[in-house]
Amino acid sequence: MSQAPEQAIVGGVLEAIAEHRLKAGVKLGEQDLCEIYHCNRAHVRRALATLEAQKVVKLEPNRGAFIATPTPEEARNVFQARRAIELVIARNVVRQASAEDVARLREHVEQEHLARQSSDRRDAIRLSGRFHLILGEMCGNEVLDEFLNELVMRSSLIISMYSASQAPLCGDEEHALIVDAIAQGDEATLMERIEHHLRHLERSIAIEPTNASPDLKDILQAPGR
Amino acid sequence: MSQAPEQAIVGGVLEAIAEHRLKAGVKLGEQDLCEIYHCNRAHVRRALATLEAQKVVKLEPNRGAFIATPTPEEARNVFQARRAIELVIARNVVRQASAEDVARLREHVEQEHLARQSSDRRDAIRLSGRFHLILGEMCGNEVLDEFLNELVMRSSLIISMYSASQAPLCGDEEHALIVDAIAQGDEATLMERIEHHLRHLERSIAIEPTNASPDLKDILQAPGR
DNA sequence: CTACACAAGATTGTTAACAATCACAACTGT
DNA sequence: ACAGTTGTGATTGTTAACAATCTTGTGTAG
Known part of the structure; x- marks a missing residue:
């Protein structure tokens, strides 16, 4: 199997989180990811399964994938x-x-x-x-x-x-x-x-959740990518 | 999404490993898993992605999934x-x-x-x-x-x-x-x-790899499942 | 204005089919 | 007998299409 699209998606999401471009709670729509990474939905769904196993993402049945929101x-x-x-x-x-x-x-x-x-x-x-x-x-x-x-x-x-x-x-x-x-x-x-x-x-971390729902495309296609 | 087949596959594999029924290096064929767990290949492929993220399985391009073999x-x-x-x-x-x-x-x-x-x-x-x-x-x-x-x-x-x-x-x-x-x-x-x-x-563990390639169906459908 | 119901579009869930690659068996040559 | 080549079937990789579910917008009633 060619893992290139899956790796690109997983790596891109992890990097965006590390750089605080991607916040807790953001929805990762399958079709959005298909367009951003130019791949078929099967790749996206597999990458999301990987991200869930890594506690990065929470998959909600029939609702989609959301960046994890730690309690x-x-x-x-x-x-x-x-x-x-x-x-x-x-x-x-x-x-x-x-x-x-x-x-x-x-x-x-x-x-x-x-x-x-x-x-x-x-x-x-x-x-x-x-x-x-x-x-x-x-x-x-x-x-x-x-x-x-x-x-x-x-x-x-x-x-x-x-x-x-x-x-x-x-x-x-x-x-x-x-x-x-x-x-x-x-x-x-x-x-x-x-x-x-x-x-x-x-x-140094206060327990105050911030709210944000920025544009997914801007985040995952950061300058320099 | 209904995660029942994926969870059953992941859980079954983990349990079989914990009970030493499933050994390092064993191949997990997609079609085999489809038959054992009565589900479509898409579920199997997602479960395998999860198992790989958990270091349980190693996916080899065009060759399939194998239980991990730690060095x-x-x-x-x-x-x-x-x-x-x-x-x-x-x-x-x-x-x-x-x-x-x-x-x-x-x-x-x-x-x-x-x-x-x-x-x-x-x-x-x-x-x-x-x-x-x-x-x-x-x-x-x-x-x-x-x-x-x-x-x-x-x-x-x-x-x-x-x-x-x-x-x-x-x-x-x-x-x-x-x-x-x-x-x-x-x-x-x-x-x-x-x-x-x-x-x-x-x-108590000696560095001696054992070789085995038992029947996948017997292992994953252990008595009492 | 608010609350509820319904419809439509968007999105996720699932499946099957075809393409690509690999493994193995069979055949041929030395 | 052994090594190399070829062909076939099995398996993995990929895609598209349809089904199911959810979200959102619109209309109606109070």
Whole structure:
């Protein structure tokens, strides 16, 4: 089977969520997706099944597919799971990080800094979440990496749903401090910083759902695609 | 949309894996599944997409769907992830378990004991894995519970793939000792026992793939379905 | 103005048919 | 006997069409 259309749809939806272009509760109409991705409905329906298995989308019988809307309890569960996973990932990273790994992380933090200064908010959001995903890639355990990917995506939905104003970014210096601890091989400090960072992120989210129903075509066909 | 056929297929496959009736590498033909579950191919293809998203099945273009075959590295990653997840779950359980929870766990351990004595191996296997899933249900965090479900399922595949002889069950008394620690609210002991138990299970698996290609109809239409 | 009923269009659910690809058996040549 | 080629049937990939359900707009009554 050719999975190209399915992969394009799944990847496009996940990316739009990561960049906060696609919000919780938005309806993903089958025909809309067919037109956006130029494919047959069978591909769309399969991609939606995949997205549902990944907790990205909720399929409602006879009504269609909607981006998931996490409850407050689910939000708390996601952040607890994140702390569990990211602490293990961090431990793996600090134990095996090479000089190249550290340089890559520093480079990424620098890019975050530049994106903030250039007021490119979408880029800053993407890079902010991406920092955590790079740690997952480096930890040497693909299972943990996959879980982290799912948790970061679900965090994105939670953030876009429960942030009254603009989505909060990770603290300005917190990523840099995390990289410092990795570079120094200081496991205890690293764990503290990761825990502090994630609790800080969780506290920065107020429980206020925002409402939005933007144009699907604009979102999924973002500039640069 | 009516998800009944899709759910039946996904549930049936997962259950067959948990009971070691369905082994790593087995081909799941679309037409076979249509006949077994009396549904149209569209349902089968969607269920297979779901199973792939859950890492249960690997879809190969133009060749079909095969039960996943974890590599040795993946096996190690799964067990490391399991230790990370199950330790957090255990901590949650010991902090919030009620008297009813403890009674439920003791009842379950007793059932495991009876299944072992009655030589009902399939039941013993199912109950053995189920003990861990009950802890997940009790931990009050559905995200962790979902991850645990996936990890236990993948462990089942690893066990059925890498065990040269009969699938090892969890140690005879280890579950009972875990329940004791929960009953006594002894968090430190519980964590030790969980860690020891999981490392014991991991060590009991030899890296010897077994080969089998049994009849799909017999497996998915097990007695009692 | 509000509430209810009905109809029409939109959307999702389902199926069957055809196209494309692969696996395997049979045949041929060395 | 073994290796290579070809053909056939099986299986997967894809599409379109029809059925079923839902949503929305319009009309009517109070």
